[in-house]
Amino acid sequence: MASTFFRSVRSLEADNSRRSYLALALAASLLALWIVWFFLARVSVYAVTNKAELEVDRAAHPVESVVSGRVVATHLVLDQEVKAGDVLVELDSGAQQFQLTEEKTQLAGANPQIHSREEEIASEEQALVQDQQASKDALEEARAHYREAEAAAQFAQAESERIRKMYNAGVVAELDLNRSVADAQQRRAAADSQRYAVDRLEGEQRTRSNERRAHIEQLTSELNKLRGDRATAGVTMERLEEEVDRRYIRAPIDGRLGEVAPLRIGAVVHEGDKLAAVIPAGKLRVVANFDPPAALGRIRAGQHARLRLEGFPWAQYGSVTATVTNVASEIRDGSIRVEMALDANSGSRIPLQHGLPGSVEVQIETLSPASLVLRTAGSLLAGPKNNPTNLSAVTPQ
Numbered sequence: 392m393a394s395t396f397f398r399s400v401r402s403l404e405a406d407n408s409r410r411s412y413l414a415l416a417l418a419a420s421l422l423a424l425w426i427v428w429f430f431l432a433r434v435s436v437y438a439v440t441n442k443a444e445l446e447v448d449r450a451a452h453p454v455e456s457v458v459s460g461r462v463v464a465t466h467l468v469l470d471q472e473v474k475a476g477d478v479l480v481e482l483d484s485g486a487q488q489f490q491l492t493e494e495k496t497q498l499a500g501a502n503p504q505i506h507s508r509e510e511e512i513a514s515e516e517q518a519l520v521q522d523q524q525a526s527k528d529a530l531e532e533a534r535a536h537y538r539e540a541e542a543a544a545q546f547a548q549a550e551s552e553r554i555r556k557m558y559n560a561g562v563v564a565e566l567d568l569n570r571s572v573a574d575a576q577q578r579r580a581a582a583d584s585q586r587y588a589v590d591r592l593e594g595e596q597r598t599r600s601n602e603r604r605a606h607i608e609q610l611t612s613e614l615n616k617l618r619g620d621r622a623t624a625g626v627t628m629e630r631l632e633e634e635v636d637r638r639y640i641r642a643p644i645d646g647r648l649g650e651v652a653p654l655r656i657g658a659v660v661h662e663g664d665k666l667a668a669v670i671p672a673g674k675l676r677v678v679a680n681f682d683p684p685a686a687l688g689r690i691r692a693g694q695h696a697r698l699r700l701e702g703f704p705w706a707q708y709g710s711v712t713a714t715v716t717n718v719a720s721e722i723r724d725g726s727i728r729v730e731m732a733l734d735a736n737s738g739s740r741i742p743l744q745h746g747l748p749g750s751v752e753v754q755i756e757t758l759s760p761a762s763l764v765l766r767t768a769g770s771l772l773a774g775p776k777n778n779p780t781n782l783s784a785v786t787p788q
Contacts, residue, residue, distance in 0.1 A: 430761050437752040438690055442726065443679035443698065445747045447670060452643045454479060454667040456660045460638055467651040467667055473642040480654065480666055482638035491631040498624040501617055508614040512607055519603040526596035533592050537585035544578035551575040646671040649745060670745050675733055677713050679751040680726035687727060689755040690718050696731050700749035703741050711741065715753060729753070 460482030467479055554571040557563045650668040660666065677698050681690065698711040713731040731751070733743070741747075 430759055433757045434760060435754050436756050438681060438685045438755050439752050440679050440681045441750045443677060443749050443751040445675050445743060445745060446678045447673040447675060447745050449671040449673040451649060451668050451670045453665050454669060456640060456662060456664045456666055457637050459661045462654050462656055462658045465654045467654060469648055469651050471648050473648060473669060475642055475644050477642045478639050479642055480640040484635045484638040487631050487634045491628060494624050494628045498621060501621040505617045508610055512610045515603055515607045522599055530592045533589045537589050540582035540585040544582040547575035547578035642669055644669055644671050675743055677731040677751060679729045681729055683722050683727050690715060690729055690753050692716055694753055696751055696753040698749050698751050700741055700747050708741050
């Protein structure tokens with residue numbers, strides 16, 4: 392009986408030893424496998440940000456009011472397709488229209504006056520030429536009569552001198568001498584009269600020419616003033632037309648209205664107020680803002696990324712894959728801008744459109760768990776400022 396009990400105890404001890412050895416071998420194998428994984432496995436490190444959204448690759452154009460005014464008509468309809476130049480909002484332009492009508496009326500009245508002055512100047516210039524020609528002919532005729540009278544006077548004077556010599560010689564009577572002297576004086580008086588007539592005609596000609604030239608200069612001055620007034624009215628009309636056109640707020644580009652202001656007829660808008668935003672057609676892209684420590688030197692073009700959109704749980708809809716295309720090199724508003732292109736074969740069931748917000752994970756590197764642990768330990772020892780909070784947990788390769 393004692394012998395049987397002893398053999399049973401020995402058998403149980405042998406079984407326990409074998410189980411212990413098996414357990415130790417299994418633990419050692421697991422530890423070896425973990426060590427191999429810890430030093431040789433590769434895991435992915437991601438930079439994460441919640442500041443991301445979908446945008447079209449062409450920038451949205453804001454529609455702003457360039458002047459202040461009262462709304463008289465609005466054609467803002469959210470998500471409506473518009474063409475460049477379509478009127479979106481009309482502001483009151485009654486005062487400008489009234490001034491424009493006045494300028495048009497003034498301009499319409501200036502043209503006939505200008506035409507009348509031009510014809511009057513042309514007529515005066517023609518009359519001046521004709522009068523100068525007529526005066527020239529009359530003056531030549533008067534000068535011819537003067538030369539004729541002067542010749543007769545000189546002949547009569549010579550004849551009188553000859554008769555005086557004959558009288559002194561006793562050849563002719565005193566009566567003949569007196570008659571010749573009287574004739575010479577008469578001829579001289581006629582010649583002087585003709586000379587005075589020539590001088591009078593020259594003076595009259597100069598006076599008439601000066602008067603006509605003065606009249607022409609006056610008409611020319613009036614014409615220049617009328618032309619200046621017409622030019623001023625034209626410039627004023629162009630300015631008023633521009634002022635009127637500025638009160639028609641138009642779409643800057645083709646696209647759709649992604650944002651509109653709640654305007655009502657009679658509302659007053661001020662210069663610089665944003666009334667709408669036109670989103671042009673184009674390819675969608677992901678735009679994200681990362682903290683500088685997590686992005687600078689880490690995120691580069693060509694890296695893979697995943698976009699998870701708010702409102703579409705990733706467990707149900709999955710994520711959208713993308714590829715980094717551009718990384719800013721300067722900090723703006725405390726963050727780094729990163730642009731990513733959506734993968735064509737992402738196969739997402741989410742209806743993607745401009746403005747959808749979400750979060751982005753960018754795969755920045757792969758390393759072993761041992762390296763990651765050492766890096767994390769070093770970051771913790773260095774302090775919280777050197778430990779970027781937007782580096783996500785790792786994912787095994």
